[in-house]
Amino acid sequence: MGSAQLEMPGMPRRLFPATPSKLAAFADCPRRYRHGYVDRPTPPKGPAWAHNSVGSGVHAALRSWWELPVPKRTPAAARQLLYSVWSSAGFRDAEQADRWRARAAGWLTDYVAGLDPTDEPVGTERQVAATTERLALSGRVDRIDQRGDELVVVDYKTGRAVCTDDEARGSPALAAYVLGVRRTLRRPCNRVELHHLPSGTVAAFEHTDRSLANHVRRAEDIAADIATATAAVDAGEDPDVAFPAVPGRQCSWCDFRPSCPTGQAATPPRETWSFLPEDDAPAP
Structure with a gap:
């Protein structure tokens, strides 16, 4: 029986349990979401990267x-x-x-x-959570710093691309962490930072109530779409129809490529080391 069928008139709406990765999976490809969060047993994943x-x-x-x-x-x-x-x-x-x-x-x-080893973080790998009208959000923050009277969300990055302030502003995960820090630690928190270790740079953004509300609205819209797809399957819809694949170049590195004929037909697989910028400067 699906979650929509368990709701009773007059009872509070059941909150959708969401993490940034869970919402991102559906936004990128509903089929990938289904394989990761709905199908049991979970289909086998592809190789490590x-x-x-x-x-x-x-x-x-x-x-x-x-x-x-x-x-x-x-x-x-x-x-x-x-x-x-x-x-x-x-x-x-x-x-x-x-x-x-x-x-x-x-x-x-x-x-x-470049760090002060005596500047103790408020938390490292800290689990935080918050609720909205429709969501029970949770996530794990790489580091939470104390800066003056406020807390700061720090996220480590090691990818090839240098992080930008726009990336910090637009990150649904960082916005969710701000909400979680506020709710879990009961302290002011607005600033998010992406610490890109390969370049030694920091990208940052100061969230406002408005910017956070925009992220919440988008997250709740994704959750509503997930609920609709789940209810359709509960009502007898073909899961492949309710959770359609969105083929594209991302199919070449999708974890569930071995279980997705649509993704296999869309693009050839990448080598598992192909995201490493081999032409970079020599290792130290």
């Missing part, structure tokens, strides 16, 4: 670095932490994985060298 291994390693090392006693928060410690959690999944071969481990270690040591 090297750029995700880079990002996961850097994020894990930074989380562990902040957990060290203050005197041990050094650039050398950050490098060692990265080496201890590094995964070679998705790389072409061991030589490429080792080269990228050294490169990522260089980004990481440069980044922590």
Whole structure:
């Protein structure tokens, strides 16, 4: 029985449990959402991606670095932490994985060298949550800083493209984190920052109630579309019709490509290391 059928007259509307990644999956491709969040058992995913291994390693090392006693928060410690959690999944071969481990270690040591190790974050990898009229939003924030009387959402990035202020402004995830920080920690929070480790740059945006309301409206619209598709399947609609595929170049790296004939026909697969900018400067 679908969730829409469980609602009773006079009862509060059931909130849709949403995370930024869950909403983004449906917005990008309803079929991908269905495979990830509706189908049980979940269809098998494709192979691991090297750029995700880079990002996961850097994020894990930074989380562990902040957990060290203050005197041990050094650039050398950050490098060692990265080496201890590094995964070679998705790389072409061991030589490429080792080269990228050294490169990522260089980004990481440069980044922590610019941090004040005594400036304790309010939270790292902190789970936050908030509710709107229709949503129960939740998400995990890379880092929450105290700046004066306000809290700041910090998100680490390791992709090839330098982050922009427009990207910070338009990020649904960062907006959700602001709402979650406000609700969970009961403190003022407006500023979001994207810390791009490869370039050493920071992109930022100061949210207002209006900008947050715009993000909430878009998120609630996506949730309403998900509810409509789910109700259609509950009523007997073909799941492939209710959750249609949206083919495009993104199909070449979709996790659920092995289970999606539409995506397979749309574009050839990419190599799992193809998002790494191999023509960059040599590793440090």
